[in-house]
Amino acid sequence: MAKHLFLTALLLGSSLANAAQSSPATNNQTDADEGFTAPLQSLTFIPGLDNFVAASNSAMDVYDPLETWNRGVYQFNYRLDQWVMLPAVRGYTYVTPKFARTGVSNFFSNLGDLPSLGNSLLQLKGERAMRTTARLLFNTILGVAGIWDPATAMGLPKEREDFGQTLGYYGVPAGAYLVLPVYGPSNLRDTSGLVVDTLGEQSANFLNVAEESKRHFEISLLRAIDTRYTTPYRYGQLNTPFEYSRVRYLYTEVRKLQIAE
Template identity: 40%
Template sequence: MTVIRYQICRAITSLVLALSLAGCAATGANTRAEVPPMHSIDAVKDQRFAEVGDPWEGFNRSMYRFNFYFDKYLFLPVVTGYEFITPTFLQKRISSFYNNIGEVKSLTNSLFQLKGVESATTLGRFVTNSTLGLGGLFDPATSFGLERHDEDFGKTLGYWGVDSGPYLVLPIFGPSSVRDAGGLAVDTGITYGIYTAIDPFGNVNDGFIYDYGIVALDEIDARHQQSFRYYESGYPFEYYMVRFFYHEKREIEAGKPLATE
């Protein structure tokens, strides 16, 4: 596959994923689009989205439904409350702050992948936004032409040839794979290790309360920035489509070409 073809395929897949998962084709508030939720793969076996390895489909569907109910009755109400009481300007500053912290994860994984230019760009973004951006509250790095590169250890494993393994739906975190679940564990460990080493509230009374608050706000902000809503895609077989798009997106991000007919 040539570079141009790869870029076109990547752009198309990203566009389809965004249109499919962003809720732009929402059929209404979170209503179950699949009733009953179980469908035979035989009904769609001639479709590309049936090709993803999913030996634990029963478990994954259970987790998918759990995530729907968790999202609808707990997480999204909290996010909605956060959006209601927090001015838009402050929401943007909070998102920018956490995105800047996320540059550390991207930097370490760019280094793991031996991507020199990308590592330098990510480091430049972090330094610029941490200084001129007032601790990451603003993003002057983007206006300076320093492109953001979102890397994680799952992509690093894929970059070095590790197969994605079976599809896996994680509780709360959502679509994943065996490879990406392991990568998430590594990234979490690295982030926790760095935070523990810095220990910003180590000398503050009841500092653990602030630690938990920072983590909780990070999760709320992450869900605030994610527009996907379960069962609002408009697809009658949403589970299969989400599985397919997630798998294809991650394979491309790991540097692998799209599957061909």
């Protein structure tokens, strides 16, 4: 279903991008890199599509009262990614063998299974909690602290749960859309969840990583680079002036699916 949602959004975004070439924006809040704030408002050049435009505008609507701030942060993240993060990833890829990069990714992924386990328990997802527990045991013991990932080969794929999903599971609304510096798309509920998950991981101090990270900044730096290395998204890859709106919509819909599963 998520795949169908993503394809639908891409098709809709492509149509909007083509329409933008034929119709000027009426909204004063524009951005040279990502386009107009509400492009659907100006699609009046094709007769008889008023109902379609109104329905599309409603379907793509996301509560974003902080849009001016969010767009500024989005641009900051874009520049940071281009000038700092991606060059760091390229350097990391150049000097680090693939097997070592895989081991680093597995290690940090194994750490992430701990908050997933806690949130599965909070959501009363017993089977998922047992699978995540098995993953932790197999990868930590057999996989030498998670450097290898035998659990996936044994039919136990990674299942992510975070405290933002837990809050959503119990009916807490998403609140306003929010773009976080460095982290990217979020909302008020998920930002609160991120804080709780981070504090929980530090308190658990699994494999003594949290404590060692305080004394060795390079661990946190490596984790940040690995996170960007394993994240396939690239700013501008959607090739549309409506990237901000599309990312905002896709993030919101994906989170709904994650909470519902």
